[in-house]
Amino acid sequence: MQIIHHGAVNGVTGSCHQLDINPQSSILIDCGLFQGAETADKTAADQLQIEFDLTHITALIVTHCHIDHVGRIPYLLAAGFNGPIYATTASAALLPLVIEDALKVGVTRNQRLINLYLKRLQQLIQPIDYEQWFTLEVKNSDSGYQQAKAQFNVAGHILGSAYVEIELSGSSLNHNCTHKNSHKNTDIHNSNSGNRHDDDIKNEKDSHLVVFSGDLGASNTPLLPSPKSPFRADTLVIESTYGDKNHHNREHRAESLRHVIERAVSDNGVVLIPAFSIGRTQELLYELEQIIFSQQHNPIWQSIEIIIDSPMAANFTEQYIEYKNLWDSEAKAVLAQQRHPLDFSQLYTIDSHQDHLAVVNYLSSRQKPAIVIAASGMCTGGRIINYLQRFLAEPTADILFVGYQAKGTIGRDIQEYGPTGGYVYIEGEKIDIKAGIHTISGYSAHADQQNLIDFVKGIEHKPKHIRIVHGDTEAKQALADKYRQLLPNAEIKIGTG
Numbered sequence: 302m303q304i305i306h307h308g309a310v311n312g313v314t315g316s317c318h319q320l321d322i323n324p325q326s327s328i329l330i331d332c333g334l335f336q337g338a339e340t341a342d343k344t345a346a347d348q349l350q351i352e353f354d355l356t357h358i359t360a361l362i363v364t365h366c367h368i369d370h371v372g373r374i375p376y377l378l379a380a381g382f383n384g385p386i387y388a389t390t391a392s393a394a395l396l397p398l399v400i401e402d403a404l405k406v407g408v409t410r411n412q413r414l415i416n417l418y419l420k421r422l423q424q425l426i427q428p429i430d431y432e433q434w435f436t437l438e439v440k441n442s443d444s445g446y447q448q449a450k451a452q453f454n455v456a457g458h459i460l461g462s463a464y465v466e467i468e469l470s471g472s473s474l475n476h477n478c479t480h481k482n483s484h485k486n487t488d489i490h491n492s493n494s495g496n497r498h499d500d501d502i503k504n505e506k507d508s509h510l511v512v513f514s515g516d517l518g519a520s521n522t523p524l525l526p527s528p529k530s531p532f533r534a535d536t537l538v539i540e541s542t543y544g545d546k547n548h549h550n551r552e553h554r555a556e557s558l559r560h561v562i563e564r565a566v567s568d569n570g571v572v573l574i575p576a577f578s579i580g581r582t583q584e585l586l587y588e589l590e591q592i593i594f595s596q597q598h599n600p601i602w603q604s605i606e607i608i609i610d611s612p613m614a615a616n617f618t619e620q621y622i623e624y625k626n627l628w629d630s631e632a633k634a635v636l637a638q639q640r641h642p643l644d645f646s647q648l649y650t651i652d653s654h655q656d657h658l659a660v661v662n663y664l665s666s667r668q669k670p671a672i673v674i675a676a677s678g679m680c681t682g683g684r685i686i687n688y689l690q691r692f693l694a695e696p697t698a699d700i701l702f703v704g705y706q707a708k709g710t711i712g713r714d715i716q717e718y719g720p721t722g723g724y725v726y727i728e729g730e731k732i733d734i735k736a737g738i739h740t741i742s743g744y745s746a747h748a749d750q751q752n753l754i755d756f757v758k759g760i761e762h763k764p765k766h767i768r769i770v771h772g773d774t775e776a777k778q779a780l781a782d783k784y785r786q787l788l789p790n791a792e793i794k795i796g797t798g
């Protein structure tokens with residue numbers, strides 16, 4: 302068995318890991334796009350190329366539908382990949398929406414071509430429920446494992462997200478052993494002397510359990526349950542986005558959200574929240590509904606309009622509602638009270654581009670507060686741009702950041718220069734920032750360092766090998782140190798290219 306990383310090695314994007322089961326059979330776990338700074342030294346074509354050999358790849362397993370985990374799937378298909386694409390049932394529903402958007406943004410606007418791609422994708426997708434073992438195709442080989450099965454488990458990161466357990470068994474080495482008398486006798490002797498511990502060791506010799514974490518969710522995330530550790534992992538490949546940090550302010554973030562918005566709308570201005578379509582938008586809606594519910598005698602909250610101006614976000618929100626069976630118990634309890642956390646009466650969704658332009662004009666022509674949630678989350682494109690162009694120079698307006706703003710993005714510039722009355726360039730136009738600029742932390746959808754430690758602590762049969770991926774160097778190092786303290790006998794490696 303061998304694991305090769307084709308992405309998410311030096312940074313957090315481009316997730317794509319190859320598990321070699323035997324010399325004839327390998328599977329891929331995720332096939333994501335490189336983004337941001339990690340694309341700097343690559344040409345556009347290089348970022349998309351499937352530069353590895355697909356001959357022995359029998360299947361693709363998708364952990365979740367973020368673009369940095371699935372964005373290269375169209376290129377995988379173009380390179381000739383023809384195997385099954387396994388995803389959880391909810392991810393299987395989200396995947397075509399994400400890929401359609403990725404194709405429109407990065408490849409073509411030709412709807413006929415897009416439809417062809419999506420049809421091909423639909424033919425390959427195999428939806429699998431959580432906690433259901435499914436068999437992976439393994440070709441016969443003289444060496445290595447001969448069988449493999451896999452199972453998805455709740456990762457609590459975004460809707461449908463999973464970590465995946467892959468059990469490899471039937472190693473030809475063990476198979477040969479049973480034909481040799483001496484070995485066979487030893488085996489019998491061992492199991493005769495046996496207690497439960499011996500059986501476990503024998504079991505681990507016969508099979509190897511590999512766990513790929515995908516992206517793990519943080520604790521206290523609204524809507525989705527937190528991940529539970531697997532029972533066993535011999536080899537663990539784990540993300541480390543926040544391997545060197547702990548989230549603060551999570552318990553109080555809804556409170557901060559309420560205070561910031563109340564202050565922001567006291568002058569009747571609009572509040573703009575740049576947010577990602579999957580996950581963040583739905584978490585915000587959930588918290589806003591909760592505030593409206595708890596502020597029943599507060600006229601501000603009983604009259605404020607909340608506008609989702611993003612067809613993508615609206616589509617994903619529909620899927621979150623469709624799969625409410627995957628919500629956590631707290632969110633289900635809200636539903637049981639006949640409340641609709643993602644579809645309440647003060648919420649408006651804007652679909653067409655024409656309506657979008659009309660809303661921008663309408664909001665700037667009246668003196669009444671509103672909250673607008675629009676993508677993209679770092680203001681690198683999308684409908685938020687038109688709002689920023691219209692409202693950044695408006696002293697009554699407020700911009701509220703709830704997500705990480707990467708260096709070099711418009712979002713980062715506004716965050717950095719806005720509070721001191723600076724300016725920003727949007728589409729070549731210099732705009733003075735007069736709007737209020739606020740940042741609320743604690744909205745990350747990723748496990749923090751303590752969550753990542755607890756995930757390993759919770760594994761009953763501890764890993765002997767840990768591969769740390771999907772993080773910046775400092776984050777990977779810090780997490781490796783923690784794991785070395787926790788498991789002094791395990792081999793802890795930082796994924797390298």
Ligand SMILES: [Zn+2]
Nearest residue numbers: 365367458516
């Ligand atoms: Zn993710």
Ligand SMILES: [Zn+2]
Nearest residue numbers: 313367369516
């Ligand atoms: Zn990721």
